[in-house]
Every structure is written in C-alpha cells, then in structure tokens.
Amino acid sequence: FRQSSSREGQSAAATSPKQRPGPFAPSRTLYVLRFTFYAVLLSTAFPAPAADLTKLPPPATVQVDFDRDIKPIFESTCFRCHGTERPKSRFSLATRATALRGGENNTDDIVPGDSAKSHLIHYVARIADDIEMPPPGKGEPLTRDQVGLLRAWIDQGAPWSKGPPP
Numbered sequence: 001f002r003q004s005s006s007r008e009g010q011s012a013a014a015t016s017p018k019q020r021p022g023p024f025a026p027s028r029t030l031y032v033l034r035f036t037f038y039a040v041l042l043s044t045a046f047p048a049p050a051a052d053l054t055k056l057p058p059p060a061t062v063q064v065d066f067d068r069d070i071k072p073i074f075e076s077t078c079f080r081c082h083g084t085e086r087p088k089s090r091f092s093l094a095t096r097a098t099a100l101r102g103g104e105n106n107t108d109d110i111v112p113g114d115s116a117k118s119h120l121i122h123y124v125a126r127i128a129d130d131i132e133m134p135p136p137g138k139g140e141p142l143t144r145d146q147v148g149l150l151r152a153w154i155d156q157g158a159p160w161s162k163g164p165p166p
Contacts (some may be wrong), residue, residue: 053116055127057144059151066161069149077139096160110156115151124150 015034025107064070074093081088091103102109111117123133134141142150 052127056116056121056125057147057151057156059066059115060145060148062149062152064149064153064156066153070153073142073146073150073163077134077142080132081138096158100158110154110158115154118153118154119150121147121154 048094049095062069078093082091082093084092087094087098089103089105091109092098099110100112101107106119108117109119115121119128120133122128126132126149127143131166132141
C-alpha cells in the first residue's frame with residue numbers, strides 16, 4: 001500500500017472533471033419550489049387575523065340611493081385609483097359587475113346583503129390589519145357616516161345606478 005502525499009490528492013482533485021449532479025441532487029429550482037410550497041402552506045395555516053367587527057360603524061338607517069349617496073363617495077375617494085383605467089389591484093368600482101367580481105386579492109370585496117363580510121367596508125373603516133382605504137397620503141379617510149352609508153347600501157343589496165359608468 002502506498003500512501004499518497006497530500007499534494008498528489010490535491011492535484012488529482014483539481015484535474016478531475018466536474019461531476020454533474022445526479023438525478024436526485026438538489027438544484028436551485030427544487031429549492032425555490034420547496035420554499036414556495038412551504039410559504040403557501042404556512043400562509044394558509046396561519047391566516048391574517050380577522051378584522052375586529054366591533055369597531056365598525058353601524059349601517060345607516062335610511063334607504064340608500066346609489067346616485068345620491070354612494071356615487072359621490074366613490075367619485076371623491078375611490079375612482080382615482082379604482083375607476084375604469086388600470087384599476088389598482090384590479091379592483092374597479094366602475095360598474096356593479098366589476099365591483100362584485102372583486103380584485104386580485106379578494107372575490108368578496110363587496111358581499112351584497114352582508115356589509116360586515118365585505119372587505120371594502122373593512123378597508124374604508126380602517127379595521128383591517130394590512131390595508132387602509134384610501135391609503136395614507138392618497139386621500140382623507142371616510143367619516144363614520146360615510147362608512148355607515150356604504151354599509152347600508154351593501155346590506156340593501158348594493159344596487160347600482162342605471163346611468164353610464166363614471
């Protein structure tokens with residue numbers, strides 16, 4: 001048996017061709033897929049805390065008219081970002097159909113008949129942990145009376161005007 005010097009071992013390793021990873025060797029793609037899988041798994045296992053519904057203003061006690069009560073709120077605070085042209089988060093308030101479809105994050109932004117379950121109400125009442133509408137610096141927060149009108153409108157089925165969109 002011949003012992004090789006450390007120098008011989010180094011030169012042999014340095015001159016040997018690169019070994020290709022076998023079929024079960026981890027690759028960068030596999031690491032990315034694993035990370036994505038676990039991130040999605042964790043996000044569904046630990047959902048964001050629910051909004052504190054006790055902080056919601058009560059719905060208004062009047063019969064709401066879209067053109068008189070709701071459209072002015074949308075025009076002054078919402079349409080700039082959620083109108084017809086490139087609506088943020090793909091949530092458009094331009095028509096009833098687009099509003100009820102929801103945005104890219106939620107399909108229940110407006111739940112006709114149930115304002116307490118409507119994300120739009122959580123956002124404008126600023127009780128959601130992660131989103132406030134309008135965002136800070138983009139407009140004044142809605143008043144309790146405005147949120148109450150929006151709640152009553154949604155609770156009354158979220159009827160829309162028959163006129164053209166904004």
